Amino acid sequence: MVAEFDLIDRYFRPLVADGDFGQLLRDDCAHLPLRALASDLVLTVDTLIEGVHFLASDPPETVARKALRVNLSDLAAKGASPVGCLLALSLPSSAHALKSEAWLADFARGLALDLQQFDLQLLGGDTTSGPGPLSISITALGHATGAAASQPPMLRGAGRAGDLLCVTGPIGWGYLGLQVLQGGLDLPEATKRQAIQHYRLPEPRLREGALLRGSGTVHACMDISDGLVADARHLADAAGLACLLDLAKIPLAEPKLDPVAQITGGDDYQLLFACPGEAAEAIMTQLEQGAIIGRLTQGQGLTLLDADGNALRLAKEGYVHAKP
Amino acid sequence: MVAEFDLIDRYFRPLVADGDFGQLLRDDCAHLPLRALASDLVLTVDTLIEGVHFLASDPPETVARKALRVNLSDLAAKGASPVGCLLALSLPSSAHALKSEAWLADFARGLALDLQQFDLQLLGGDTTSGPGPLSISITALGHATGAAASQPPMLRGAGRAGDLLCVTGPIGWGYLGLQVLQGGLDLPEATKRQAIQHYRLPEPRLREGALLRGSGTVHACMDISDGLVADARHLADAAGLACLLDLAKIPLAEPKLDPVAQITGGDDYQLLFACPGEAAEAIMTQLEQGAIIGRLTQGQGLTLLDADGNALRLAKEGYVHAKP
Incomplete structure (x- = not known):
């Protein structure tokens, strides 16, 4: 055990912010000065477990970077920029599973890379050892800066009836990546690499989130982690509304091998947001890959529409016309 | 799985702060307004794993309350008062282990009790399910208020040569409690209950921590979670100093069945601090159960002294005179 924690000291201590920020001299607490915060604090925590959330x-x-990025993606959905994070690492104690x-x-090298890339501080953390698999729990702290600082956070439940539903980019890369890694999908080498990259290193849409909040016109926003269909339903449910999705308008990762799997598969990390029609058009001119894919209406539940506006029914085996 | 997360919704959602604080409408992020903070932010994270950190x-x-309290104890050691926390709960997914x-x-009821008792908000969290044992990771946020706000945090490594080492109360209750629970110790019923209470529901020394920081005279402080001997060594190491402990001056939980086990056993959660001699005397008048137990000196390592000032050597089997 001692040797293990010596290793942690060796590899993680150098990453922890020092000076005014962070966990000084092996302290149990970290320190974040108020002057580092440009606005109210946005906080999120996500746990990734080996065999459940990564392979x-x-x-x-990439495990370290993904564990950080899924949290940054949550901050992005509130239009917040990362400030710092805390890492709770649980290592398997059995000799077989010991890392x-x-x-x-x-x-640690992966974590250091992304701390630098996304300009945030590792403030502190805790390391434990137990009989379970490797588990990584990261708490991320963010704040809104620039134009976003003067706008309210885009709460998941703040969508309004009549709002258009939009995404910041193509849907289904996470699904394709997982399929490739699990050996169920044969694609050209370059596409395989791209799909795996999306699955292992999702891109938190921080620029897009800040832009959306800064516009002052986006009512609701969330990141797509459970799959577009499930998350659109979550966003509508949270507002007490229904949502309509136009299947033909949903931008899909190429190749479009299995649209239903791609819009229901998880690990995408694009942003899904709701705003009035006139605002959506203005925002689309600023998003390279954005798309308007549906709308919020009175009622409840999710309806998927085909190109002719007919309702499709999502079933395990695929989608079928609701009223044949 | 759905049913399980419905349960979580049912029991934890009502605890999450609403309105301006907290995680609104099933959002992925929590919100903490800057105006809630009286000083720079103090942060800590601790993970408790079933079978490792609790039985x-x-x-x-009491599992919920202990998971919160060990974090509050870390805040107490920096003289900080709790503001809020995030809960990352990993539940065992196997049918056998499913809670x-x-x-x-x-x-959830235990958590609610302590949120109220210690006046802090559950800001948000994350729940996952995996093959490992139950694991609870809490991130706690605090700030310094009152007299403590105008004093620097009492860093673990800020002790100085010549400082006296002090504790806020008796040492070894955690050890006695664990022994009773593991069946290795027969005590009168009332003492058993008291020992178990200390092990399962440690008292974070928030009042004492604020008093120490507010005094402006305490250089270094930490909570005693690994055992007094190990933690005194940690405090001295962090300052690049040596420490002397006077065995006869260490207040022990009664009955003093096994002093060495009591000063080396974990889960105590009294505070250990270093300050100049004149300050220590003044502080002792304000602490009901405080004691001066040793001092920091130039050098390195820990020396345990008997009542005559002779060095004892701690060994697995107990302590012996270093120079017989």
Whole structure:
């Protein structure tokens, strides 16, 4: 145990912010000065468990980066920029499952890369050891800056009837990546690499989130982590509304092998948002890959429409016309 | 799985702060307004794993409360008062280990009790399910208020040579409680209950921590979670100093069955602090159970002294004179 925690000291301590920020001199607490905050604090925590949220075969660098990025994606959905994070790492204690020093070194290197890339501080953390699989719980702290700071956060439940539903980019890359990694999908080498990259290293849409909040016109926003269909339903439910999705308007990751799987598969991390029609048009001119894909209406539940405006019914085997 | 998360919704959602604080309408992020903060933010995260940090037989109410209290104890050591927390709960997914609805209801009730008792908000959280044992990771946020707000946090590594080492109360209750629960210790019923209470429901020394920081005279402070001997060594190491402990001056939980086990056993959660001699005397008049137990000196390592000032050597089997 001592040796294990020595390793952690060796690989993680150098990453922890020092000076005025962070966890000084092996303290149990971290410190974040108020002057570092440009607005109210936005906080999120997400846990990733090996075998559940990532594959045991995923490289340690990308495991660390994904664990951070899924949290940054939550901040992005509130138009917030990252300030800092805390890492709670639970390592498997059994000799069989014990991560090697090389694994920890690679994990720490991946984390360091993304701390730098997304300009946030590792403020502190806790490391434990137990009988379970590797588990990574990251708490991320953010604030709104620039134009976003003077606008309210885009709460999940703040959509209004009549709002258009939009996404910041193509849907289904996460699904394709997982399929490739699980051996169920044969694609050209370059596409395979691209799909795996999307699954292992999702891109938190921080620029887009800040732009949406800064516009002052977006009512509701969330990141798509459970799949577009499930999350559109979550966004509508939270507002006590129904949503209509136009299947033909949903931008899909290429190749469009299985549209239903792509719009129901998870791990996408594009943003889904609701805003009035005139605002949506203005926003689309600023988003390279954005699309208007549906709308919120009175009622409840989710309806998927085909190109002719007929309702499709999502079933396990695919989608079928609701009224044949 | 759906049913399980419905349960979580049922039992935890009502605890989450609403309105301006907290996680609104099933959002992925929580919100903490800057005006809620009286000073720079103090943050800490601690993970408790079933079978490692608490016993599977511990009541769910006290498991929740202990998971919160060990974090509040870290805040106390920096003289900070709790503001809010985030809860990352990982539940075992196997049918055998799955926690019953009653277990979750009791856990949530325990958490609610302590949120009220210690006047902090549950801001949000995340729930996952995996093959491992129950794991609870709490991130706690605090700030310094009153007299403490104008004093610097008492960093673990800020002790100075010549400082006296002090504790806020008796040492070894955690050890006695664990021994009673593991059946290795027969005590009168009332003492048993008291020992178990200390183990399962440690008291975060928030009042004492605020008093120490507010005094402006305490250089270094930490909570005693790994055992007094280990933590005194941690405090001295962090300052690049040595420490001397006077065994006869260490206040012990009664009965003093095994002093060495009591000063080396964990789960105590009294505060250990370092300050100049004149300040220590003044502070002792304000602490009901405080004691001066040693001092920091130039050098390195920990020395335990007997009543005559002779060095004792701690060994697995107990302590012996270093120079017989």
